Amino acid sequence: MKTSGSAVWQGGIKDGKGAISTKSGAMKDYPYGFSSRFEGKPGTNPEELIGAAHAGCFTMALSLILGEAKLKADHMETKAEVTLDQVADGFAITSVHLTLKAKIPGADDATFQELAGKAKAGCPVSKLLNAKITLDATLES
Numbered sequence: 174m175k176t177s178g179s180a181v182w183q184g185g186i187k188d189g190k191g192a193i194s195t196k197s198g199a200m201k202d203y204p205y206g207f208s209s210r211f212e213g214k215p216g217t218n219p220e221e222l223i224g225a226a227h228a229g230c231f232t233m234a235l236s237l238i239l240g241e242a243k244l245k246a247d248h249m250e251t252k253a254e255v256t257l258d259q260v261a262d263g264f265a266i267t268s269v270h271l272t273l274k275a276k277i278p279g280a281d282d283a284t285f286q287e288l289a290g291k292a293k294a295g296c297p298v299s300k301l302l303n304a305k306i307t308l309d310a311t312l313e314s
Contacts, residue, residue, distance in 0.1 A: 178222075180205075193217060220266065224253040227269055227298045235292035239277065242288060248313075249275040256304075268305040276313045285312045 178200075182191040192202040200217075209216030228251040239246060254270045273289060280288075289310040293299055299306055 193222070220255040220257050223266065223298075223302075224255040224269070227255075227296075227302070228253040228271065230296040230298035231271055231292055232273070234296035235273075235275075235289060238288045238292050238295075239280075242284065244277055244280050244284075244288075247276040247278060249273065249277075266302070266304050268307065269302060271306065271308040271310075273308065273310040274313055275310070280312060282312050286310060 177196045178193065179195075180191055180193050181202075182189055184190060187207045189206060191205045193205055194201050194203070204216040205218055206214075206216060208214035210218035210220070231253070232249050232251045235249065236246060250273070252272045254272070255266055256268045256270075257264055258267045260267070271293060275285070275289075277285060289308060293306060293308045
């Protein structure tokens with residue numbers, strides 16, 4: 174499988190503007206720029222998109238792993254907090270922290286933690302990122 178995303182940019186780093194699109198059309202010419210990345214202004218930024226991609230990939234991978242263990246989630250919600258730090262040669266994504274809340278009938282916490290850990294290590298986005306990736310998983314009753 175191959176898919177794509179694209180970006181366009183006009184102007185300098187601080188006064189410039191960009192737009193991000195996905196092949197599927199889920200995002201089309203969605204604005205991004207310095208102000209949305211570093212100043213909390215409207216628009217998106219690469220880090221939040223990576224967070225959304227990682228949360229989606231991890232949650233889908235866990236669904237597969239649960240199925241292999243004869244379990245099925247009633248509900249799973251994952252947040253991926255991406256940290257962008259200034260480093261010696263510029264900026265780097267230095268960590269991603271996944272927070273998962275899940276309701277899975279028939280799962281005990283030990284099994285849940287083991288399967289969530291496998292999903293964290295095995296999802297394709299986790300494998301792509303060269304950052305410290307941590308996980309807090311909560312099994313809800």
